[in-house]
Amino acid sequence: DIQMTQSPSTLSASVGDRVTITCRASQSISSWLAWYQQKPGKAPKLLIYKASSLESGVPSRFSGSGSGTEFTLTISSLQPDDFATYYCQQYNSFTWTFGQGTKVEIK
Amino acid sequence: QLQLQESGPGLVKPSETLSLTCTVSGGSISSSSYYWGWIRQPPGKGLEWIGSIYYSGSTYYNPSLKSRVTISVDTSKNQFSLKLSSVTAADTAVYYCARAPRNIAVADYWGQGTLVTVSS
Numbered sequence: 001d002i003q004m005t006q007s008p009s010t011l012s013a014s015v016g017d018r019v020t021i022t023c024r025a026s027q028s029i030s031s032w033l034a035w036y037q038q039k040p041g042k043a044p045k046l047l048i049y050k051a052s053s054l055e056s057g058v059p060s061r062f063s064g065s066g067s068g069t070e071f072t073l074t075i076s077s078l079q080p081d082d083f084a085t086y087y088c089q090q091y092n093s094f095t096w097t098f099g100q101g102t103k104v105e106i107k
Numbered sequence: 108q109l110q111l112q113e114s115g116p117g118l119v120k121p122s123e124t125l126s127l128t129c130t131v132s133g134g135s136i137s138s139s140s141y142y143w144g145w146i147r148q149p150p151g152k153g154l155e156w157i158g159s160i161y162y163s164g165s166t167y168y169n170p171s172l173k174s175r176v177t178i179s180v181d182t183s184k185n186q187f188s189l190k191l192s193s194v195t196a197a198d199t200a201v202y203y204c205a206r207a208p209r210n211i212a213v214a215d216y217w218g219q220g221t222l223v224t225v226s227s
Contacts, residue, residue, distance in 0.1 A: 034212075043218065043219060087153065089154075099153070
């Protein structure tokens, strides 16, 4: 099974900061990597698919990069609405695995 | 606008079978472009993929749950369902159903989620 490791687990940042979250796969997944944002009591929301493609309607301050085993989600200028938990998700051979999540908190 | 809605008992006894249904509206579950899946989240914890199904009935399960999980589809009702047998307290979670486009293998539409508690 492919394991996904996110870092950091928690991140404290201020409005306007540039934020980067990393996700590492235990083996190569090419570009089959997605990022989701989840707020308390809500279903996750898709932000990025295929490592770097921005989902329709998602602000351009969100971007994704990487391939193989190392991936990053970057928020170029953190906004108040961005304080949430972020998850990566891989796809390989019809199975999925999520990372453990990164909580972005107000500094 | 596509909508997914989970339904089923909110309380299940240990050792029994958890059964949930996801009703899809605003789109056809028979589309060849999508898989349909279940994902869960224990209180205060992360997301866990349970499994997916294609309208034809092809299924794909999380290896760690495979022995206890059955996902089925009813195209006549535009629904798909989850059964998880021999549940324990560790299966207490919010259960989400979701749509997954075949070409990008992500969950782009989600239900609101339903909390299932396993307790006697």
